Structures are given as structure tokens and as C-alpha cells.
Amino acid sequence: MSATDPTRHASRTARGAAELKLGEAAIGLLRARLPEIAGLTVTAIIVEVPGYTNALAGPMGAKIENAVQFALGGFLRLASSGEPGTPLAPTLEAAYVLGRGEARSGRSMDALLAAYRVGARVSWRELSRTAVEASLPADTVAKFAELVFAYIDELSAASVSGHTDELATTGRVRQRYLQVLSRSLLQGDTREHLIAKAEQADWDPPRTLTAVILPSAHLRGVLGALDPRTLHPDDDLADLTTPDPLGEEDPAELGVLLVADADGSARTTLLRTLRGRQATVGPAQPWTTVRTSYLRALQARRLQLTAGADAVVDTESHLATLVVTSDPTALDDLRRQVLAPLADLRPATADRLTETLREWLLHLGRRDDVAAALHIHPQTVRYRMTQLRQLFGPRLDDPQVILDLTIALSAKAPLEPARPA
Structure with a gap:
């Protein structure tokens, strides 16, 4: 009593x-x-x-x-x-x-x-x-x-x-059960275990959950506007992530929300609610597989993707970048492999030709568009593409090579062609 x-x-x-x-x-x-x-x-x-x-x-x-x-x-x-x-x-x-x-x-x-x-x-x-x-x-x-x-x-x-x-x-007992459930969801526990833990916590599972990563200071400010079934793990991101770095951000200052039924048109409302709060939003997933949403939001956070001063980083708008950066070491190897014809050039020349090749691929060979993107004269584009064709030969007409080059150059990361030993 x-x-x-x-x-x-x-x-x-x-x-x-x-x-x-x-x-x-x-x-x-x-x-x-x-x-x-x-x-x-x-x-x-x-x-x-x-x-x-x-x-x-x-x-x-x-x-x-x-x-x-x-x-x-x-x-x-x-x-x-x-x-x-x-x-x-x-x-x-x-x-x-x-x-x-x-x-x-x-x-x-x-x-x-x-x-x-x-x-x-x-x-x-x-x-x-x-x-x-x-x-x-x-x-x-x-x-x-x-x-x-x-x-x-x-x-x-x-x-x-x-x-x-x-x-x-x-209330205290239920909150402890909800925390156990949240951690199990982020760790990817089995469906059977998750259902049992949801029942133990007296939590009515939604159709989907969407992971949101944002600074801990902003968590309380948005919870009141979200579905009451939204889960808020007490652990900060330092306890929930692998040792992989998060750029310049301190994981201890970040938190996670698992937002209930924020798919379809409700996603627009969620993004509007999170505006100005430095949030990264993963995809909506069936509630038992929300770990996929969490890992994607985490990957986007690590890549430090941006979407304007107050905009929310919506991973659904960056799928191509997330795909090509999902295995950084494989991407680095692919770059070195496909850019090998540039390896013997001076670094400044190699960088200019790499930049031109990237824009040529993205603009489907339209010379004027490439020139506008690079702020150079169309004749300069023609001259550089002649150099590239001499270096790559018939490989620039090979669909597989074109695919590899497109993937290798699609993400704007430091481009370093392999150098001779």
C-alpha cells in the first residue's frame, strides 16, 4: 500500500x-x-x-x-x-x-x-x-x-x-515490457518471440512500423503528434548500433522512434511533423521486420545525406545512393577496376576526365547538357570524350562496362583511379 x-x-x-x-x-x-x-x-x-x-x-x-x-x-x-x-x-x-x-x-x-x-x-x-x-x-x-x-x-x-x-x-511494468519489445524489434528477433513480447506488453501491433533516427533532444517534441502505439526505446543510439561510425555525430545524442502505421499518405504527415528536427526516416515495414527500416535509416545517417536546411532525410528518396553504397569496399574495388584506364594519367587530368565521364553517363551522351553541368564549352566536352575513347577503346560501347561505370560513378565520393605501384 x-x-x-x-x-x-x-x-x-x-x-x-x-x-x-x-x-x-x-x-x-x-x-x-x-x-x-x-x-x-x-x-x-x-x-x-x-x-x-x-x-x-x-x-x-x-x-x-x-x-x-x-x-x-x-x-x-x-x-x-x-x-x-x-x-x-x-x-x-x-x-x-x-x-x-x-x-x-x-x-x-x-x-x-x-x-x-x-x-x-x-x-x-x-x-x-x-x-x-x-x-x-x-x-x-x-x-x-x-x-x-x-x-x-x-x-x-x-x-x-x-x-x-x-x-x-x-505502468512501470508495462513500460519495461515495451522496452524489451523495442529492443527485440531493433535486434531482429523472430516473429514468434516478437508476437509473444507484444502480448506481454499489452501492445496492439500496427500493420507497419517506420524507424526514425533523430537527436534525442527532439524526441519528446514529436511523440505527442504520433500514433500512441509508437515505440520509443530508452536506449540511445550508442547502445543500439554496431561500432560503425556515424560521421561527426555522437551516437549518444541520437534516439530512435518506431512509428506506427506511417505508410502511404500518412508518411507525408510524418515527414511534415519531423520537419526541422534533423530526422532520418526509414521505409515503412511490416512491424515484425522493422529492423530493416532501422538499418536503412542508420545507413543514410552514416552517409550524412542531406535534403535542405529544414527538410527530413527520407530514405525513399535516396534508394539508388543507398544501394550503391551498401558495400563500400566493393564499391571502391569497382571504381578502381573500371577506372583503371586512367591510372597512368596525372591526378588532375584523371579527375577532369572522370568528372566528364560521369556527366556523360548521367546525361546519356548529350554534349550540351554535359557542358552545362560542368560549366565548360561543348567543344571541351568533345575533346575530353575523344581522350576517353582513346583510353577505354571499344569498352565504352560495351553495355556491361557502361553499367559498371554508371554504378561506380553514381555516388559522389572521392574518385581515386588505381595508381601504378
Whole structure:
């Protein structure tokens, strides 16, 4: 039970009980009517509080009726004792447990507090009628009313404490399960294990998940605008990545979001939400294979792809670059191989011809377009292409060589033709 739980003290109710003199006849009459009063209270709650219309029907209604009768019995023990030291712990403990049970059932405290208000009204109506039948003086009836409502306040406070404690406990446990699930998703756990962990975390799987990498400082600012099923691993990127470098970025300052159902038109909304937050967005994937999305976003982050000052790096717009850079060492080997005819040239000459060859491939041999891209005269392009044809010979007419050259030169990385030993 909570350290601040109201079952530890009941001073207001106890003081009222010490001042109340009901007499044996009135107490006996009140006790005899307890079952009837409890039944009327439960009926009123079912009618007036929508959250309990179905919950209190059938066997559950009988249990709650017994609980109401127990609470009223505790009240009468208190009222009949005339002693401020009469223990309230049993009834307040029951109210505390009731609050925890409501939280576990998924109901908010609004319904329970409404039930207490209805219960207080109905109980007092019936108790006061009985007090009048017992010919209690008006001042005693007034004190009796004060004690009834003080007692209901104590019960309400105990239930609120129980509800709060249960939510805190289950919330922490669920959060731990969600963290386990998030890490398993990023590590590429098996589908069977992921489904089991989702069930354990009481997480309703979406159709797709999309990995987003962004500075940790921006995480909280976007979470409120995303699907509630979005997962946010507590680990920073330093704990989630392999030792591969992330350029000049510190992995410890980056975080990950696994955004639920951000595919199709929803992706446009996601990109707009992330604008200006230095985010990199992977592709939407079936939720059990979101590791693919995460690895692609990570690769794009490592390549330091840019998309303007405030734009988001959308990996779907950089697929060709991601493909040709997926194996950097193979790409380096391909470059050296296809640019071997330039190996004996002076570096400055080799660089100019390589740049011209790249633009010639990208512009499908259109001389004027190549000249415009390089800011040179079309005749200069013609001269350089003559040099290249002399160096490469008939290979520039070979489709396979053209494909290899296109791939090798497509990514703008340092181009270093092999040099003679």
C-alpha cells in the first residue's frame, strides 16, 4: 500500500464518531436495514453511473452489494462505539483494494467517484429515514449526516490512492515490457518471440512500423503528434548500433522512434511533423521486420545525406545512393577496376576526365547538357570524350562496362583511379 495511503488515519471520521450518540435502539434498527440499504445503493449506481451498468450486473453486482454492506457495517461500528480510536483500517483497506481493481479493469476513477457520490446520497437518504424512525434528535441527525459524508470521503480517498498506486505499478511494468519489445524489434528477433513480447506488453501491433533516427533532444517534441502505439526505446543510439561510425555525430545524442502505421499518405504527415528536427526516416515495414527500416535509416545517417536546411532525410528518396553504397569496399574495388584506364594519367587530368565521364553517363551522351553541368564549352566536352575513347577503346560501347561505370560513378565520393605501384 502507498506510504501516503489514507487507511493510516481517519481523524475527521473518528472525531465525528466520538461526538455522536445514537443509542442502542437506533443502532439496532440501522443494522437491521443494512442489506436493504446496500441493495438500493447498488441499484442506484447501476442506473445512474454508465460505467457500471454492465460491470455490476450478475455475480459482480452481488459482490459489490456485499462490499457496500461491509462498508456500511464498518460505519455503524464506528458510529456506535463513540470512541475516536475505533479502527477504520479494514473498511479503508477494502476501498483501497477496490480502487486497484478498478485500475486493473481499465476504468478511470471518474466512474468510481461517481459511484461514491450516488452511494453517499442513497445511503444517507435511507439512513436518515431510519434515524427519524428511531426518533433521534435533530442535532444528532445533523451530526450523523456529517459523519456519513466524512466516512464516504475517507473511502473515496482510499480508493483514489489504490487506483493511483495500481496505475503507477502496472505502468512501470508495462513500460519495461515495451522496452524489451523495442529492443527485440531493433535486434531482429523472430516473429514468434516478437508476437509473444507484444502480448506481454499489452501492445496492439500496427500493420507497419517506420524507424526514425533523430537527436534525442527532439524526441519528446514529436511523440505527442504520433500514433500512441509508437515505440520509443530508452536506449540511445550508442547502445543500439554496431561500432560503425556515424560521421561527426555522437551516437549518444541520437534516439530512435518506431512509428506506427506511417505508410502511404500518412508518411507525408510524418515527414511534415519531423520537419526541422534533423530526422532520418526509414521505409515503412511490416512491424515484425522493422529492423530493416532501422538499418536503412542508420545507413543514410552514416552517409550524412542531406535534403535542405529544414527538410527530413527520407530514405525513399535516396534508394539508388543507398544501394550503391551498401558495400563500400566493393564499391571502391569497382571504381578502381573500371577506372583503371586512367591510372597512368596525372591526378588532375584523371579527375577532369572522370568528372566528364560521369556527366556523360548521367546525361546519356548529350554534349550540351554535359557542358552545362560542368560549366565548360561543348567543344571541351568533345575533346575530353575523344581522350576517353582513346583510353577505354571499344569498352565504352560495351553495355556491361557502361553499367559498371554508371554504378561506380553514381555516388559522389572521392574518385581515386588505381595508381601504378
